Amino acid sequence: MVLFNKTIRKIHLWLGITCGLIASFSGLTGSLYVWQPEITAALNPKLLKVENNENIKEETLLKSAVSLIKTHNDSIDKIILPYREQQTTAIQFKNGKKCYYHPVTTEFLGEKSASISFFENLLNLHRTLGIPKMGKYIIGTSAIIFFLMLITSGVYIWWNAYANNLKQGLKLKWKAKKKKRNYDLHKVFGIYFFIPLIMIAFSGSYFTYSASYKKALGIFDRPNNNLTALQKNNSKDFSTLNETLFNSNEDYALRAIYFPKDGTDNYRLRYIKNRSIKAGYRKTKEIEITKNGLRTTLSDFKSDSNSNRIAAQFYPIHIGEIAGIFGRVLVFISGFVPLVLFITGFRIFLLKKNRGLKRKCVG
Structure with a gap:
């Protein structure tokens, strides 16, 4: 001993x-x-804050996103709708630039600031030590x-x-x-x-x-065909990406659209239950659509396996958000x-x- x-x-x-x-x-x-979230929002009010943002309807956000897509379509890597500290709409371009736009008027607000880049680099260091x-x-x-x-x-x-x-x-x-x-x-x-x-x-x-x-x-999983059924039921043809956006979901808020990187890639749409930071479970949904509008649900908290539901909580647990301000x-x-x-x-x-x-x- x-x-x-x-x-x-x-x-x-x-x-x-x-x-x-x-x-x-x-x-x-x-x-x-x-x-x-709090630091970047305080340092970048012009880029990230919008007056009375809580009164902006989801349909308005989607319409402005569609308008931005029409204007910049071929050059977009991803478009990020209001989420967490970002009350505006952001576009990540294929050339590496990131710009911010008003979520209602689509007015150009500016490019990514040094303080936003600082936190992106900080996260990279936290996750990888900066070593590729x-x-x-x-x-x-x-x-x-x-x-x-x-x-x-x-x-x-x-x-x-x-x-x-x-x-x-x-x-x-x-x-x-x-x-x-x-x-x-x-x-x-x-x-x-x-x-x-x-x-x-x-x-x-x-x-x-x-x-x-x-x-x-996977030990927590039970035989469940709900997601498979959901995928089949949601494999629908829409004539355009725009129509897909407005018909894809009523229970979640659209968080981001990832655009095809080459001729064979599909669009990916990511959804979140709450746009703002809130305590509790993190509930998400992700769908994939072809350029022709064929849509397939990849994940949905409501019907996901227990293993996927648990895995979705690792981020809010890791950063403390699952327990609100006390957890943080x-x-x-x-x-x-x-x-x-x-x-x-x-x-x-x-x-x-x-x-x-x-x-x-x-x-």
Whole structure:
């Protein structure tokens, strides 16, 4: 048992020094991104805000989108209707430019600003470290290690030390000596935030290994032919894309249209239940249509399998939005915890190392 405990401590130490550093970076960038909607909206009122936007009807938004499509059709990569902090309509062009338009009048409002680009780059760093191809696997794998081994080994060490005196294990003595206070900070932050950290790490790795997650979540599925039936029922011919837009759905709001990239690609339409940020489940729908208007439903929260419904919640869980403002604040604070644990843990390591060197010198 003594050997096992020593092994766990060594695993916790070396994973903390390596994986903990990546987790610290992910936590800090994630914390800042939690408030991306509010910050970008405040910095870009001309591009993102519209007066009395809550009174604009869905039909009006669709009509203005159709008007923009007619004007810029061949050059559009995707068109993004009002969603989250963006109360205007945006077009991502094939040449890389992103421009914003009034959702009613289609008036040109301006191009993507530096602050919007900053948050896009921040998200890229958060998800990939800015490293093409391999970056997302570094982040995703470190999140799994952080979840499966680093946090769990820390909880085990804490329980092994304080199982008989839980109150002592939850105390932080600010007036204690530096060494003791540093140790207390490490144990207290680790144990108080281990559940939020597990949820953030587990949900975060989904974005790297989504296929594996969905396969594992398949255990919650039941035989269900609803989606297949829905796909068949919704495979209808509409003469134009415009007609498809106005007839495709009444229960969801159109979020974005992805345009064909070459002669063989189809249009993809993504829908969301609520355009604004709200607590609760994330409900989406996605359909695909050919250039001739043949429409097929790819997913719909109302009829999706349980595995797909659960998978759809990883984003709002990861960023805290599923629990409203409380969840976002919790994720924001939790994002700083890996850095606190890394610094305090590294100091514990240095203190033990120095203590060992002193013993050798004395010996």
